[in-house]
Amino acid sequence: MSHAVGQTPAKTTAVFAPLEQWKAAVVAGNASLLKAMYSSNPPANVMTVTGNSSPDADIAFWTGLKPRHIKLDIVESKSVQAGEQQVVFEAEVHSADHVVYVTEGQLWQQQLDGWKLVASKRSEAAKLQQPTSTSKIIYAPGIDAHEEIKHALALASKEHKNVIIVFGANWCYDCHVLDLAFHRPDVSAILQRDYVVVHVDVGEGDRNQDIMEQYHVPMKKGIPALAVLNSKGTLLYSQQGGEFEKARSLGPGDLLAFLNKWKPGK
16 A cells, blocks of 8 residues: 555545445444455455554454444545555544544455455554644744744733643654644633643754753653743743653543643642
8 A cells, every 4th residue: 555544645525435335334333244345365454553463353443442423534535556446544433432533544456246455554543633644834944932932921921821832843743643632622722711832843853952951841752742831931841751742642631631730820
């Protein structure tokens, strides 16, 4: 398959009927129907982020999520050659009490008895939405971070907010995870009410290191890394142990608890 999970091109609205049938079978929890969708000749090649898997394990994974509803965000759907279709999507999986996100690439082949899955590669289930591309510019080039922080403090003082400094870089996958999380309605509501957010580009560890040192955030512990200041510039929190470095493993509750802990007046 030509695109790795998390490194895919622009999204499209193309609909591929066998994928819709696959989704319906997952929601129905119909393991036998799902089994029939995997190619036996050639044998389906199933991969996860941890290595080789099998159709049976893949089916157990999807039905084990016990979905009541699945929303597919199609990143790519295209014919790679006659009788073969490649699709890449992010699945937003709603169960009875939670939502998880799974990114998957699939290769379908038209065989004598219909379309069959001949290859797939998927992420693990995550509590936060995972980026299907890291092309977004979160950290704009040429920005004077010192001036940005100065401006943020002035705005925070005027609006009675605290300041969150997010140290990161555009190449950093988990920085994109955190950025997506900051745009969740429940998270963004607290951010807009209580915080001014400043993104500070650290490049490959060669930019704005003086600011990281000033706020006691060690680069060696990874990015994204956060610091929280009050409106007077007093340091309230500095990330010492890489708490946000693996943002992909966090859940909405982790972010909400953090924001509520360090908001003004706490």
